[in-house]
Amino acid sequence: MPQAAWSGPPGPDQPRAARAARAVRLAAGAAGVAALAVYLYVALSRLGYPFALEWLEGNSLVEVRRILAGQQLYTAPGVGYVPDGYPPLYFAVAAAAARVLGPSYLALRLVSLVSSLACFALLAALVRRETGSLAAGAGAAGLLVATYFATGTWFDVARVDSLFLALSVAGLYAVRRMRGPRGAVAAGVLLAAVALTKQTGLAEGVVVLAVVLAGPHRRLGALVALAEAAVLAVTTLVLGLASGGWYVYYVFALMGQHSLTGSSFGWFWTALASALGLAAAAAALGARRVPRELLAGCAALAAEGYAALVHSGGGINDVLPAYLAVALLAGLALGRAATGAGTARWSRWVAVVPGLLIVAQTAWLVSGFRPAQQVPSAADQAVGERLVAGLRALGGTVAVPADPGLSLLAGQAPAAHQDAAYDVLRASGQGAAGRFRASAAQAVAVRRFSAIITDDPGPPTGYPASLGRYYQRCPQPLLAGVPAALFRPVAGVSVRPVYLWLPRGGGRSCNDAVGLLDGTVKEGRS
Secondary structure, X not given: OOOOOOXXXXXXXXHHHHHHHHHHHHHHHHHHHHHHHHHHHHHHHHOOOOOOOEXXXXXXXXXHHHHHOOOOOOOOOEOOEOOOOOOOHHHHHHHHHHHHHOOOHHHHHHHHHHHHHHHHHHHHHHHHHHHOOHHHHHHHXXXXXHHHHOOOOOOOOOOOHHHHHHHHHHHHHHHHHOOOHHHHHHHHHHHHHHHHHOHHHHHHHHHHHHHHHOOOOHHHHHXXXXXXXXXXXXXXXXXXXXXXXXXXXXXXXXXXXXXXOXXXXXXXXXXXXXXXXXXXXXXXXXXXXXXXXXXHHHHHHHHHHHHHHHEOOOXXXXXXXXXXXXXXXXXXXXXHOHHHOOOOHHHHOOOHHHHHXXXXXXXXXXXXXXXXXXXXXXHHHHHHHHHHHHHHHHOOOEEOOOOHHHHHHOOOOOOOOHHHHHHHHOOOOOHHHHHHHHHHHHHHHOOOOOEEEEOOOXXXXXXXXXXXXXXXXXOOOOOOOOOOOOOOOOEOOOOOOOEEEEEOOOOOOHHHHHHHHHOOOOOOOO
16 A cells, blocks of 8 residues: 655644645545435436436337347347447346346336446545545545536436446456456456447557556456457357347447537537536646556547547537546546655645545535436326326327337337437438338338327438328327426436327327327227
C-alpha cells in the first residue's frame, strides 16, 4: 500500500495539509455514498414498473423473448422484427434471468441494476488497489453514480450499457491483477465479453493489449490476446453461420454505414464538460502517474463513447464510457495526491485539490436531481393497463412501432421497433433497407395488422407512403383525456401512443376502437 513520501523534515503546516487531504478524501467518499443512496431509491422504486422506462426497452424485451422461444436473434429485417445492432451477451444474460423471474421488464432491469452495482464496486476496488485509499475508491464510484443524474437516469434501464461498463472495469482490473496464465486467460475472456456486449468495446481490448504487449508482461499479454481472439472468433463464426450472415451485418457492418452527425462532435465535449468538467480537472492532475494499462483503457473508453455518439442515432448513453474513464482517473488522482506531495508549501496542499473538485462535482450533480420525476406514478401505470386491455379487446395483431413491448404485454405478436428499423433504413447499403420496405408494403397491402398505433401523424418509419389507401387514421387522438405528462418514458426519447390507424372496410368504427383503447368503451359496446 502506498505511503506518503515526504522528503525532508516535516514543516509546520505539513500535518495540517495531510489532515486536510484525508478529510477531503473522506468527504468525497461520503458524497459518493449519498449519490448511491439516491440512485438506489430511484432504481428500486421503478424496478417493477411493467411498462417501458426508456423507449427502446420494448425492443430489449422482444429480443429476450425471442431467445426464450428459441428464435434467431439476428434475422433479415422485416416489418415484424428488427434487432438492435448489438452483440448478444446482454440479451443472453437477461434471458437467463427471465427464465427464473419471468419474461418481463423486471428481469431485464435487474440485470442492469446488478451490473451497475458491480461496476461501482469494481471501480472502487480498482482505485483502492492502485492507491491504498478506500475513500478515494468510494469517491470515484460515487462520481460515476452521480452521472446517472446527468444522463437521463440510464444505469437501471433494460439496455446493454450497464453490463458493458461493468465488464469494462472488470477487464481493466483483471489486466492489472494478472500474475500468471490463469489470470491472463481470465483477462482475455473478460475483454472479449466487453466486445460481446457492445462492439465498440473492441477498442478497449486492442489498445490495452497493445500496451501490455509492449511492456514487461508481454508473455502474459500474448495469452490475453489469444484468449480474447479465440472467444471472439468462435462466437462470430457460430453466430454468423447460424444467422446466415445477419449477425455480422448488424454488429459490424451497420454502424459503419451510418453517416456522421456534425453537431455531435461538439455535443460530446459539451456533455463531458457539463457533467464532469470539475472531475476532469481533478483527473488531469494525476494523469501522468496513472499506470499505462489504465491510461490506455481510459483513452479507449473515451474514444468508444465519442465514436458512437458522433454517428447518426447516437444518444447521451454513448457518453457513459467517457464518464467511467474520468471517474477512474479522478479517483486515482484523489488517492495518490498525498503520496506525491513534496516539501514546498504549495505542493503540500495540492493533495486537497482533487478531493475538493470531486466533492463539488458530485454535490452539483446530485443537487439538481428530482427523484420523484424519474419514477412513474400509479396514474402512469393505470393508463398503460387500460391501453393493454384495449389492445387485447381489439384482437388480432396491433402494430405499435414505437413500443412493441405493449403488443407483447397484450399477448400479441410485436411489430418491428421503429428506431431499430431506422438504423437499417438510414444505412448507406440499401439491400437490407429494401427488404424492410418490401415487408412493410406487403403487410399493409394485405392488412396484416388489426390496427396500427403511432406517435406521429404520418406513416411509421419505413412503411409505405400509400398507407392511407389501406388504413384510415382516426380523427380522434388516443389518451385525449389523459394529461400530456402521463405514460411517457422517463428516460431517453419521450413518446406515447397518439394516432390510431384502422383497416379500411374492417368493420370497426374509430369511436369504438379509440374508446376500447382509452378504457371508455367496453368490448361488445359500440
